Amino acid sequence: MAYQKMAHLYDRLMEHAPYDGWLEFTLEAIRESGKKVETITDLGCGTGEITVRLAKAGFSMTGVDYAEDMLSMAASKAEQETINWVCQDWRSLHGLTEMDAAVSYCDVVNYLTTEEDLYQAFQHTADLLKPGGLFIFDVHSLSHVYNDLQDETFADVTDDASYVWFCSAGEEPGEMHHELTFFARNGDKYERFDEYHHQRTYPIAFFLQLLAETGFENVKVCTDFSLKNEISAEESERIFFIAEKRSG
Numbered sequence: 001m002a003y004q005k006m007a008h009l010y011d012r013l014m015e016h017a018p019y020d021g022w023l024e025f026t027l028e029a030i031r032e033s034g035k036k037v038e039t040i041t042d043l044g045c046g047t048g049e050i051t052v053r054l055a056k057a058g059f060s061m062t063g064v065d066y067a068e069d070m071l072s073m074a075a076s077k078a079e080q081e082t083i084n085w086v087c088q089d090w091r092s093l094h095g096l097t098e099m100d101a102a103v104s105y106c107d108v109v110n111y112l113t114t115e116e117d118l119y120q121a122f123q124h125t126a127d128l129l130k131p132g133g134l135f136i137f138d139v140h141s142l143s144h145v146y147n148d149l150q151d152e153t154f155a156d157v158t159d160d161a162s163y164v165w166f167c168s169a170g171e172e173p174g175e176m177h178h179e180l181t182f183f184a185r186n187g188d189k190y191e192r193f194d195e196y197h198h199q200r201t202y203p204i205a206f207f208l209q210l211l212a213e214t215g216f217e218n219v220k221v222c223t224d225f226s227l228k229n230e231i232s233a234e235e236s237e238r239i240f241f242i243a244e245k246r247s248g
Contacts, residue, residue: 010047010070021225022105022138023053028227029136029242030101037100041128043090043121043137044108048074048083054103055081062096064088091117093124101134109139110199113175115210118202122214131247135216136240140201141223142174144237150176160185174201207241216243 030037038060042051045063047070055061055078062084065071071085086096090104091112102125112118125135140149150169156162166179178197183190204221211219220243222228223236 019049039100041099041102043104046070091120096128104137113200126215129245133245135243138238138240141236211243217246219243
């Protein structure tokens, strides 16, 4: 994916995203775990909406993203918070250790479209955590991809920006190709630019096996921002995973 041109529009186009829902889910998951969590890494932090919220909630935060423009916008929001911003690719992340928790929300994991990419990212996540540390992330459910996203067209229009988004099915199960056209106000004119994004999701059993292979245990699976929601393949849109790094 390429966020270079999109970065300055991202927050306006994502203003209705459930950021407070991700914050509350994180706080609830930490409370239920009974663990003392002080340091958290936000993997794929984008413009820092969740990172900054968690910092304001009292956590020592590190935000990781490979898009410099996104991190620049994130840093501009955090003037009152001390946050460590790291420009790296999750698949080759290094230099971070002894974290109490790591989170990755808003479909970031779905941008890791091969099993090897996922394995590398999850392994690096295990490496940055303390033994017993929490890894919390979400993904699109397969039912949401098949029933609500693939081969659909979406659009949004505001005074300053608009987009048209075509989502087409890929060759692999759970794979999506997103073609987006943006129109952004530039003075009294509108500038057009295009983005291509590639995503894929997998069955729950695949993620469970991957977590086990990369050093995680005691995995809890729930849906749609609630620790109490049971898995429903027909109705759930987001699948949440809460895992612990194995000790030893």
